[in-house]
Amino acid sequence: MANASEGAEGSVFFPRDPAQGLPPGGKLAAMGLIIFASLSGNLLLAFQVFKEKGLHRAPYFFLLDLCLADAARATVCFPFVWAAVGRGSVWPYEPLGCKIVAFLSVLSAFHTVFVLFLVSITRYIAVAHHRFYTKQVTMWTCVAVICTAWTLSVAMAFPPVFDVGTYKFIREEDQCHFEHRYFKANDSLGFMLMFVVVIVATHVVYFKLVCFVYEHRRMRPEQLVPAVSHNWTFHGPGATGQAAANWIAGFGRGPTPPTLVGIRQNAASVQNKRLLGLDELKVEKRIGRMFYIIAIVFLLLWFPYIVACFLRVFVKGIALPGSYVAFSAWMTYAQAGVNPVVCYVTNKELRRSFWTSLTHCRKSASIPQEAYCVIGRPCE
Numbered sequence: 001m002a003n004a005s006e007g008a009e010g011s012v013f014f015p016r017d018p019a020q021g022l023p024p025g026g027k028l029a030a031m032g033l034i035i036f037a038s039l040s041g042n043l044l045l046a047f048q049v050f051k052e053k054g055l056h057r058a059p060y061f062f063l064l065d066l067c068l069a070d071a072a073r074a075t076v077c078f079p080f081v082w083a084a085v086g087r088g089s090v091w092p093y094e095p096l097g098c099k100i101v102a103f104l105s106v107l108s109a110f111h112t113v114f115v116l117f118l119v120s121i122t123r124y125i126a127v128a129h130h131r132f133y134t135k136q137v138t139m140w141t142c143v144a145v146i147c148t149a150w151t152l153s154v155a156m157a158f159p160p161v162f163d164v165g166t167y168k169f170i171r172e173e174d175q176c177h178f179e180h181r182y183f184k185a186n187d188s189l190g191f192m193l194m195f196v197v198v199i200v201a202t203h204v205v206y207f208k209l210v211c212f213v214y215e216h217r218r219m220r221p222e223q224l225v226p227a228v229s230h231n232w233t234f235h236g237p238g239a240t241g242q243a244a245a246n247w248i249a250g251f252g253r254g255p256t257p258p259t260l261v262g263i264r265q266n267a268a269s270v271q272n273k274r275l276l277g278l279d280e281l282k283v284e285k286r287i288g289r290m291f292y293i294i295a296i297v298f299l300l301l302w303f304p305y306i307v308a309c310f311l312r313v314f315v316k317g318i319a320l321p322g323s324y325v326a327f328s329a330w331m332t333y334a335q336a337g338v339n340p341v342v343c344y345v346t347n348k349e350l351r352r353s354f355w356t357s358l359t360h361c362r363k364s365a366s367i368p369q370e371a372y373c374v375i376g377r378p379c380e
Contacts, residue, residue, distance in 0.1 A: 027085045027174070031078060034333050038074035041340030042067040045350070052353050058133075059126075059287045061142040062119045063343065065149075066112065066294075070336040073108040077101055077175070078333065084174045091169035091176065102167035102176035103157055109332075111153040113198045116295045118145050120205040123288035128212050130281050156194060160187070172322050173329035180309045182316045192309050199299060206292045213285065283349070290346045297342055301335040304328035 046067040049055045080101050084091055091098050122145070126133040160166040160178060166186055169176050183189035305328040311318055343350055 024085055024088070028082060030330065031082045031085065031333070034337055035074050035078050035082070038078075038337035039071055041337055042071040042074070045340045045343060046071070048350070048354060048357065051357070055349075055353065056139070058122065058137045058139075058142050059119070059284075059291070061139065062115060062122070062146070062291075063339075065146045066115055066339060069108055069111055069115075070339060073105070073336050077105045077108070078336075081175050081333070084169070089171050089174050095168075098169050098176040099167045102178065103160075105175065106160070106167075106178055107153050107157040110156045110195065111149055112298065113195060113202070114149040114152050115146070116291070116298065117198050117202040117205070118149055119291050120202045120209075120295070123284070123291055124205055124209045124212070126284040127209060127281065127288060130284065133284075134280070156191070160191070170329075172325040174326075175329065180312045183313045188309070188313045192306070192313060196306060199295075199302075202295050203299070206288075206295065209288060209292075286347065286349075290343060293346050294339055294342050297338055298335060301331045301338070305332050 046064050049060045049064045049067075080093075080097075083093075122133070122137060125137070166179055167176065168179050170179060178188070178191060179186075180188040180192070304324070308320055308325055308328050311320060344354065
């Protein structure tokens with residue numbers, strides 16, 4: 001994005017809007033708050049996931065990657081926005097530095113959308129094919145998925161580095177970023193289409209997941225068929241399999257059910273291969289809801305910026321209000337700090353783990369040291 005006057009390189013710039021938004025002091029305070037919230041929230045959540053062994057599972061590995069990526073964006077990119085605002089919305093460093101910062105900013109944005117898309121696929125597999133998910137989705141599978149997301153992000157963010165005039169400082173946004181022009185001037189159309197297609201695909205997968213859950217929660221009239229039993233084994237058309245399940249789990253009494261004749265009880269296999277994981281399935285649904293809310297919040301905060309970019313791409317010479325351009329850009333900055341809030345609000349497992357750790361720290365700090373007494377001598 002840029003301003004409405006023709007420059008030496010043929011770029012189109014928007015005129016400065018007198019009511020563009022916050023004064024420089026307000027922008028500095030807002031950026032300081034965003035940097036603090038992003039670093040503190042993301043690093044706290046990342047530390048909690050890294051420390052708690054109960055959170056060393058597939059979905060939380062993806063959450064750890066998102067937290068570290070947002071924290072890196074707040075550390076590397078946002079201080080330059082602070083510096084530009086302090087200098088009157090002017091880039092105070094070399095052009096090469098602007099191009100590097102723009103590359104990292106675009107890399108972070110694409111990495112987030114690719115990770116959210118791949119997470120949506122894993123969430124669908126976790127709910128629709130839970131047995132396959134528990135066996136195949138391991139830590140190394142998550143590492144491969146995360147590496148794939150980073151590779152795709154580099155593939156999207158790196159080519160504009162060699163396109164002269166594509167990565168540059170945008171005054172209304174106070175940042176170095178991809179300069180979106182009319183679709184005949186550069187690759188803005190393909191750039192934005194890829195970004196939007198991945199976001200839409202993410203929500204399509206979640207919509208399919210919601211439909212799957214709704215279809216499997218639909219109530220059907222119950223048809224009772226009596227089970228056949230002469231020795232408390234209950235087999236036949238009306239059997240629910242509970243007798244067989246109890247027998248395998250080690251709780252069955254009496255003779256072997258007819259359907260399980262020849263099958264031996266094995267305590268080790270019982271512990272490793274449970275018949276049903278209903279509790280785990282409910283947990284996966286809750287985690288899927290958390291990631292879906294993260295994807296929705298990401299779309300809401302980036303939507304004004306996406307609209308502004310497409311207007312610049314399809315409408316030649318359009319003069320968007322500077323206040324709208326600034327507002328849309330700062331909404332994308334705020335996105336780097338909202339994921340921890342969404343996670344703690346929507347995931348009771350994270351809240352319980354956090355309060356447990358906090359309570360344990362308080363008790364450890366408040367327990368006084370007992371006096372050392374030698375056996376046979378009274379303590380002083």
